[in-house]
Amino acid sequence: MKIIGIAQRYFEGGREAEFFQLAQEGHYFINLWAAHMLIEYGKPTPELQAKVLDIIKFHSATYCTPGNTVNRVVAQPEDQWLDDYYKRKNPVSCN
Structure with a gap:
């Protein structure tokens, strides 16, 4: 089973908080x-x-806490993901 499938089984059962415990592990991202x-x-x-x-902001160069040392290889895609996420959540209207 793929990792996303495992996650979805948690979510189908409303167990997001339980799955969040995995987010406490920092090794291997x-x-x-x-x-x-x-x-x-x-x-x-x-x-x-x-x-x-x-957590996602922590790995970002643009959105992280000042002084945080980030992995530049990881930070760039996280910056882009966060930009896209905030655009989806707050779309700009031209009207």
Whole structure:
């Protein structure tokens, strides 16, 4: 079974908070993978969504806390993902 399939089984059961426990593991970017799966496939509560976005921002160059040392190879796609995410959530209207 693919990783996304495993995540979806958690989410189908409304177990996003349980799945979030994986986001506590920082090795091998497990926390980042878990964060993306939660926000893209799950239905996190607003509080959990804020925590998940904080994890993604931590790995971003543009959105991270000043002074945070980021992996530039990871930071660039995370910056783009966050830009796209915020555009989807707050689309600009020309009217």
